[in-house]
Amino acid sequence: MSIHINAKKGDVAETILLPGDPLRAKWIAETYFENPVCFNEVRGMLGFTGTYNGKKISAMGTGMGVPSISIYAHELITEFGVKNLIRVGSAGSYQANVKLRDIVLAMAASSTSGVNELRFGGADFAPTANFELFQKAVDVAKSKNISIKAGNVMTSDEFYADEFESYKKWSQFGVLCVEMETAGLYTVAAKHKVNALSILTISDSLVTGEKTSSKERETTFDEMIKIALELA
Numbered sequence: 001m002s003i004h005i006n007a008k009k010g011d012v013a014e015t016i017l018l019p020g021d022p023l024r025a026k027w028i029a030e031t032y033f034e035n036p037v038c039f040n041e042v043r044g045m046l047g048f049t050g051t052y053n054g055k056k057i058s059a060m061g062t063g064m065g066v067p068s069i070s071i072y073a074h075e076l077i078t079e080f081g082v083k084n085l086i087r088v089g090s091a092g093s094y095q096a097n098v099k100l101r102d103i104v105l106a107m108a109a110s111s112t113s114g115v116n117e118l119r120f121g122g123a124d125f126a127p128t129a130n131f132e133l134f135q136k137a138v139d140v141a142k143s144k145n146i147s148i149k150a151g152n153v154m155t156s157d158e159f160y161a162d163e164f165e166s167y168k169k170w171s172q173f174g175v176l177c178v179e180m181e182t183a184g185l186y187t188v189a190a191k192h193k194v195n196a197l198s199i200l201t202i203s204d205s206l207v208t209g210e211k212t213s214s215k216e217r218e219t220t221f222d223e224m225i226k227i228a229l230e231l232a
């Protein structure tokens, strides 16, 4: 048992799917896992382990933002031996050609979070996806005829930015979309020499103003989950 996860060693699989929303973790486990068992309820951050096609796999919420996912990733790796951390999250599009419900693989994560500036004394660290997980996700998507986009994403510390237009600078430099955890996840994984990948589904567009509902965000991003499940 760790400070934030009320589980025993062995309760968590080596591969875990990590949505921000704990109810999405419950939905993933109940929809796709065989024999799901809940291993964590501390702070309502639900975590489940079951099997998928006979392979042990887990899903757990991370909460929102770099500090929250960094706590859970740290404990999952150091206390429970997790080796493959796959974020399955929603994101807002920064580009006209990145449309609602498109899937984006985060090759790297730019960030407005101050965590790495602090950690590296003002120098830049480039948080990147694990190459093997990334390559496998591309292959799985191809085999399932699911189209994907891949590139740099923005991990923001703000959901409600004071200057809405500030996203355009990142957009000009090719950043595909915005979410709030990937840079933290990739950094913690790099520190502990384990593997991480973020698979994101576009839930809204800063370019067009279109949005999906919170119910849809909780339950309908199944193509992204179908890719993630094959990475165990």
Ligand SMILES: O=P(O)(O)O[C@H]1O[C@H](CO)[C@@H](O)[C@H]1O
Binding pocket: 018, 019, 020, 021, 063, 064, 065, 088, 089, 090, 091, 159, 178, 179, 180, 181, 217
């Ligand atoms: O859908 P999730 O995984 O929570 O991800 C996105 O949604 C939340 C904001 O609504 C942030 O956590 C952001 O990263």
Ligand SMILES: O=c1cc[nH]c(=O)[nH]1
Binding pocket: 090, 091, 092, 093, 159, 178, 179, 180, 203, 204
């Ligand atoms: O962090 C997020 C997630 C979805 N959409 C946004 O605009 N921001």
